Amino acid sequence: MIPLTLTQLTAAVRGDLRLSGSDTPDTVVSGAVDTDSRLIEPGGIFVAKPGETTDGHRFVDAALRRGAAVALVERPVEEAITQIVVPDAVSALADLAREVVARVRERGDLRIVGITGSNGKTTTKNMLARILEGEGETVAPRASFNNAVGAPLTMLRVTEDTRFLVSEFGASGPGEIARLAGLVSPDIGVVLMVGMAHAGGFGGIEATFAAKSELVRAIRPGGLAVLNADDPRVSAMAPIAAEGDVSVRWFGRGPDAHVRATDVEVTAAGTRAELEIDGQAVPLHLQVLGEHHVMNALAAIAAATALGVDPRDAVARVETLEIAERWRMQPLGSERVRILNDAYNASPDSMAAALRTLAQITRPGERTVAVLGAMSELGEYAGEEHDRIGLLAVRLGIQRIVVVGAEARRMFLEAVSQGSWDGEAVFFPDADAAYDYLLTELREGDRVLVKSSNAAGLRFLGDRLGESFS
Structure with a gap:
């Protein structure tokens, strides 16, 4: 972060400054800002954000031990660290970002x-x-x-x-x-x-x-x-x-x-x-x-x-970019069995694009295998959209359709109803069961797509397969 005095920092987040140690309102802070105490570096600013499962205020001491200079908190804490008390830590984070970017833009x-x-x-x-x-x-x-x-x-x-x-x-x-x-x-x-x-x-x-x-x-x-x-x-x-x-x-x-x-x-x-x-x-x-x-x-x-x-x-x-990001069409495995791990996110559009890519890159004599999990956040559209993906997989001629997880089951049912009823489509309740099946099912020349939303967790299945067939 750009250098700011504690007075400037407090004004930016509209907070209440509570000094500790030798700090004064004119003390300059320029360290990185983070909500994760494990990532705080010396001179940094720790944002004690309440979360769904834990509360950042519990980790102020850990941030202090890592060298945090300031803590943005929603309530005062006992730790001997300069604190800026704000009504809402996430809103304060946004206010600080607005101020810092505006200052850099001016200069x-x-x-x-x-x-x-x-x-x-x-x-x-x-x-x-x-x-x-x-x-x-x-x-x-x-x-x-x-x-x-x-x-x-x-x-x-x-x-x-x-x-x-x-x-x-x-x-x-x-x-x-x-x-x-x-x-x-x-x-x-x-x-x-x-x-x-x-x-x-x-x-x-x-x-x-x-x-x-x-x-x-x-x-x-x-x-x-x-x-x-x-x-x-x-x-x-x-x-x-x-x-x-x-x-x-x-x-x-x-x-x-x-x-x-x-x-x-x-x-x-x-x-x-x-x-x-x-x-x-x-x-x-x-x-x-x-x-x-x-x-x-x-x-x-x-x-x-x-x-x-x-x-x-x-x-x-x-052209120098080798992969989009980890778990996004990430090539794993080997030429013997190539794994495409694309299971960080999934929507109907990205699922369809990934299946088409699998079909396009597979040469004669090679086999297409799609390991598919649920697409999240579709609400009332979830059923029909999973049906469409099952249908598309069949229409593209995907030779093995492996559906994982109860929320994705309709893809399996649709694939079966469209003709993949003789073992081409299989269903497993969880990733471990799918992994055990794939270890014995996959063979030389297979091109395997692993695709699901993040919540389905198939990205880790993709990693396991990539290691097993490397």
Whole structure:
């Protein structure tokens, strides 16, 4: 974090300063901010956030032992550490992020990009960060730090030398993206797609559209919206951009996109495409597997080139990305049995894309195996969406469909009803049972997709399989 005096820090979070030891109101604090006492470093600021299962106030002493200089608390604690008492620790974290980013923006040439969408946020964020790191100091979220805690923690990593801040905005309900993006008013907002992910929490696809469009409304006047020209719901956000004096830059596969892809080819070695970037032809060879990641690359390149990055430099840098993120189309195992562990998140769109990728990369003589778990947060749409995935797996000719967990059982039942009734589709109640089956079932030449939402826990099954067949 940038240096702030305790007086400035207290004012930013609208708290009550309680000094300890030799600290004075003019004492300067510049350490990193975190809600996890295990990650606190000397001089850091510990945010004692109450949680669902524990309370951060219990760990102030642990943070102090690791060298914390200040604790943001909702009630005074006994530990001998300077404290700032606030009504709500998460709100205070957001207030501090807003203040720090505003100060850095006033002093330099900081440019801020916000990214949202039902799928692809983390991959696009990683691609854009990889491109921008070649231009100057870039701050981007670790893993999927995109919620009310993760997004401000990322923002607080900016320094006076930071040129680019890439923020990823997720949401579990209406208004959340507006609150998070409103902390920084991005120069550029990227909207990837509007799909069924989290539709249960939003109340349907139209409510999801409204929530994702909150990012476009948060872009500062004179800024830029980078929109998916191939998604009708995303392209419908163009009038919203115009209302806010925000211009639009399109990415997609169609002829009208500023950044477009043609001749896409997916293989086990990666994904190739021909790009046209503002009329300039540039070939692309992604190491990241999956045709759907071409759209993520287009979005990242569209944002980067809008920030002045040379198109060929942007493409060359995104090509160096080997995987999108751990547990996202992560190749494991060996050439004998290749495991694709894509079980960090799952929605109907990403599940379908992963299954298509499995079918595309499998060569004659090899066998497709899909290990599938539940898709979370679909609410009333869960049943029909799991049915559709079971149907798609059969239509794609997936040769072994292994469904894991009671919440995913309808995928198995639909696959059986569509013709996979002679052992092609099997069901197991838990990952351990599925693992035991797969150890004996998998054979040389198998290409195995492991796909589920995070809550289903199949990412660890994917890791176990990858180790067993390495």
